[in-house]
Amino acid sequence: MLTYVNRVLLGLLGLALVVLGGAALAAGLGVAVPSWWAWDGQGDVLLSAADRASLSGRGWWWPVVFAVLGAVLLLAVWWVVAQVRRGRLAEVLVDSGDGQGALLRGSALEGVLAGEAEGLDGVRRAQVALTGRRSAPEAGVSLWLEAHAEPADVLYRVSAEAVAQARDSAGLERLPAEVRMRAVRHRAARVN
Incomplete structure (x- = not known):
């Protein structure tokens, strides 16, 4: 914007x-x-x-x-x-268990989250942007859906699988995500 x-x-x-x-x-x-x-x-x-x-x-x-x-x-x-002001989060603070924590690149977490989302059935392309603070990141997920995709199913799987796995692997208590879906343009199928 x-x-x-x-x-x-x-x-x-x-x-x-x-x-x-x-x-x-x-x-x-x-x-x-x-x-x-x-x-x-x-x-x-x-x-x-x-x-x-x-x-x-x-x-x-x-x-x-x-x-x-x-x-x-x-x-x-x-x-x-x-x-x-920077739009994207450069690094995320990960709980390493020693009390000090470790820093994870924001772009790495974005890439993994986008890859997980693209692996879901019906998702052609995914793009992720992390915002917020290092200790409390927020994810903005944009999905481009195929014609056969069920938006409700894709949303459930993104939140239950991709976002939950990213949250757990980074050791975060919560990872709020805003998911935006768009339909991919495609040609009409010919019927003979």
Whole structure:
């Protein structure tokens, strides 16, 4: 999702910069512009001194300015935090029995869990992403099902076999999993 948010934000920012830059360039070059255009001459500014004075005298002006700037600041902070935060879990803390524990690579557990899920009847492809904390991971499982697959049966077997085996082998008390299923596109069968 973050990829889509990045693309939309960059697209909107780019569009705004192109429109404002084009308007300023047109006015600066002395191109004839419509009367409603923000700038109509080389010496114009966005808000004249008279406009600024009239807006400052109104009671709604400063609250709106602060609210918009605050919203922009919150969005910028959210975006920076989302860029820095890792989406996937790099390692899982496994109870080794000696009181200290061992670290298991998250990608290794993801690969084993995906392999177990792909081995089930009716599952063409599986993809797993671990999130959460090292001591309390959560699994996001995406399954692509064949046409003959029974979704309820596949869900039961994934939770009872693949996820349970991964949980037990890693020595975790619980391994919550969110399973998403999709149907694989296939051609219609011909009947003769």
